[in-house]
Amino acid sequence: MRAVLMVVSLLWGLAATSVQAEEPLTCGSxxxxxxxxxxxxxxxxxxxxxLFELVFHAxxxxxxxxxxxxxxxxxxxxxxxxxxxxxxxHPRQTGWVQVNFWVTDxxxxxxxxxxxxxxxxxxxxxxxxxxxxxxxxxKPGVTRGNRKVDRLExxxxxxxxxGFDQPQ
Numbered sequence: 001m002r003a004v005l006m007v008v009s010l011l012w013g014l015a016a017t018s019v020q021a022e023e024p025l026t027c028g029s030x031x032x033x034x035x036x037x038x039x040x041x042x043x044x045x046x047x048x049x050x051l052f053e054l055v056f057h058a059x060x061x062x063x064x065x066x067x068x069x070x071x072x073x074x075x076x077x078x079x080x081x082x083x084x085x086x087x088x089x090h091p092r093q094t095g096w097v098q099v100n101f102w103v104t105d106x107x108x109x110x111x112x113x114x115x116x117x118x119x120x121x122x123x124x125x126x127x128x129x130x131x132x133x134x135x136x137x138x139k140p141g142v143t144r145g146n147r148k149v150d151r152l153e154x155x156x157x158x159x160x161x162x163g164f165d166q167p168q
Contacts, residue, residue, distance in 0.1 A: 025061045028079025037074075037081035038099060040160065043091035045071050047157035048084045050133045052077065054120040055113055055154075077162075094158035106152045106166035110138055113154065132157060141168070 025037070042048055052058040058075040065071050071086045078101055103109060113136055117123065122130050135155040142151045142165075149165040156162065 025074055025081055027059070027061060027076030027081055035080075037083055038097075039083040039085060040094050040097050041092045042084055042086050042158055043093045044157065045073060045084060045086040047133050048160070049073055050122065051156045051160075052082070052084075054122055055116045055134050057116065058082070094160050096159040096161075098161045098163060100163040100165060103164045103166050106138075106150045106164050109164050110136065110152050113152075131155075 040048075052073070052075045053060070056075075056077055058077045060073065061076055061081065062072070062074040064074075068088055070088055072083060074081060074083045076082075080099070082099075113134075117130070117134060117136070122133055125133075133156070137153045137155070139151040139153065141148050143149075144151065144165055148168045150168060151166075152164040154162045154164070
């Protein structure tokens, strides 16, 4: 019986993989036109995994490991599909990537993320090692466009930044 369940699970996983390969991954809005996703490259995918899983608690949509080629992790962050790829043959640092969100309560998001860091395995790391994964910076009264906002900047690995702006 156990062997049958394992085979069924394996076949189900293969079927799910083939379906996912044919249909684009989505999260949040079900619109079929317009913005699809963000893909970033990294030289160390584990830092991004820690950020998205331990700090943002972002749902994982897919994990792909192509031995000796690349590693891919796909997450849903605030209704945006974020694909992270590490090329194993030619690793590249992320560089500068900034994603911004308008929010209604930036203070609540700040507290939630501070708690997530404090309550995760990141809390046991040295400040320098933790800063490689995530740094939070609250900036009240910043000018964005033609208005003032309270802004939370979440610095991730290798120049990756997520900004949360709350209009004043």
